[in-house]
Amino acid sequence: MIVSDPWVVLILCIVGTFAWRAMGVIVANRIDISGDLFQWFNCVAYAMLSGLITRVILMPSGTLAQTPDVDRIASISAGFIIFFMCKRNIFAGTGSAFVTFLGFAAARNYGLL
Amino acid sequence: MFSLSVLIVWSWAFTEQAPALIIKDLKFDLAYNILMTPLGHKKAFNRGVCDGLLMPFWMVFGSMIGFGSMARDAGIGIDVALGASLGIWGLPGQVAMVELFAAGLPIYAIVVASSLANMRFMPMTVVLMPHFKGNVTANKWRYLLAQVLSINIWTVFMRRGSTLAEEDRLPFYFGVSITCLIGGAIGTTIGFVAAGVLPLYVTISLVFLNPAYFVYVFSSVRYRNCIIAVVLGAITGPLIYLISPDWSVPITGVAAGTAAFYLDKWMGRS
Numbered sequence A: 001m002i003v004s005d006p007w008v009v010l011i012l013c014i015v016g017t018f019a020w021r022a023m024g025v026i027v028a029n030r031i032d033i034s035g036d037l038f039q040w041f042n043c044v045a046y047a048m049l050s051g052l053i054t055r056v057i058l059m060p061s062g063t064l065a066q067t068p069d070v071d072r073i074a075s076i077s078a079g080f081i082i083f084f085m086c087k088r089n090i091f092a093g094t095g096s097a098f099v100t101f102l103g104f105a106a107a108r109n110y111g112l113l
Numbered sequence B: 001m002f003s004l005s006v007l008i009v010w011s012w013a014f015t016e017q018a019p020a021l022i023i024k025d026l027k028f029d030l031a032y033n034i035l036m037t038p039l040g041h042k043k044a045f046n047r048g049v050c051d052g053l054l055m056p057f058w059m060v061f062g063s064m065i066g067f068g069s070m071a072r073d074a075g076i077g078i079d080v081a082l083g084a085s086l087g088i089w090g091l092p093g094q095v096a097m098v099e100l101f102a103a104g105l106p107i108y109a110i111v112v113a114s115s116l117a118n119m120r121f122m123p124m125t126v127v128l129m130p131h132f133k134g135n136v137t138a139n140k141w142r143y144l145l146a147q148v149l150s151i152n153i154w155t156v157f158m159r160r161g162s163t164l165a166e167e168d169r170l171p172f173y174f175g176v177s178i179t180c181l182i183g184g185a186i187g188t189t190i191g192f193v194a195a196g197v198l199p200l201y202v203t204i205s206l207v208f209l210n211p212a213y214f215v216y217v218f219s220s221v222r223y224r225n226c227i228i229a230v231v232l233g234a235i236t237g238p239l240i241y242l243i244s245p246d247w248s249v250p251i252t253g254v255a256a257g258t259a260a261f262y263l264d265k266w267m268g269r270s
Helices: A006-030 A036-058 A062-066 A069-085 A090-109 B002-035 B041-054 B056-073 B078-088 B091-102 B107-117 B121-132 B136-140 B142-147 B151-163 B166-193 B200-218 B224-243 B248-266
Strands: none
Touching (some): A006 B078, A006 B107, A006 B121, A006 B142, A036 A069, A036 B224, A036 B248, A062 B056, A062 B200, A069 A090, A069 B200, A090 B200, B041 B151, B041 B166, B056 B078, B056 B091, B056 B166, B056 B200, B091 B107, B107 B248, B121 B142, B121 B151, B121 B166, B136 B142, B151 B166, B151 B200, B224 B248
16 A cells, blocks of 8 residues: 555654554563563664664665765774774764765765775 | 675674773772762753763764755655654664655555664663663653663663662753754754755765764673674674565564573673
8 A cells, every 4th residue: 555645654653663662661661670581682782783783884775875885894994993092982983983984975076086 | 705804803803802891890880889979850961961962962963964865855845854853763764764655665564664673672672761760750751761762862871871870860861862852853954954055975974973983882882791792783783684674673683682692691600
């Protein structure tokens, strides 16, 4: 069924995402935080997020898909070097990755690369 | 092949750091107890706003600029774009909705893909809520807390939440959340209105900002089980995506998360 009203789609998508949140609340109310099940959920949350982020960097969809893989990987690697040099400083790592990426993107835009 | 070698180097960087991290943890935990004096509601809220403005505000702002311009390209109105940002409040689900709607897919396919892309909110909420245990107000508004949760807010709260006294956590959480929601609304609007005005390379770099930030956030997790989960998730996530784009997020989470859980248990509680 093709629906052309974006509001109908939007409201159903909001409900769809909220369902996960609500399920989380319901499980959280019944869970023992010192138990194994809670630790399992913790692992699942971290694995899910890190899998998603790595995928977004290596195989993006949407706007980032227009950029070459090399740009993204080189920027993240440059960020990692600074990140470890600055004693695992998130701000320094993110900043240098961003600046590197911006440099690549600008260079490509002006035909330097 | 190149990506794969990057992943291997990356996971090596994680595990090399692991023993040092566990020692750091202990020191960190001792520091918590000293910091546990309550700040009071107003101060805790302000601290949340400050922490929110430090990084998360700009991250949400940047990625929502990308979303705003994408929504415009897809032919969606600004009202729906803002509604998606503030209502769905989870970028992968928003992107899936806009892309598939523009592609003219049937409604059930859009809703299923969008919801699956945001499945992470379930385990995130499970891990978040116990921080508010014993707080009557938080319990009353628990569904609202879950609704305003986003990955940026969650990572800030995972780092800071447990260093706060219990009664300070709720105002702190709302401080961060409101800051991020405002950043998201401004970003979506600017992205929508300024699509075509901002040079494309600036917009793309702003979109890159948030995933880059999370790479370093997740490289700073402190507990061994989290470190293992992050490494396994980073390796399997892209591979599973190649097999099943729609189901990759839940499959990665459950498979890599379960493996990390047992691996951590097997390594013992040293």
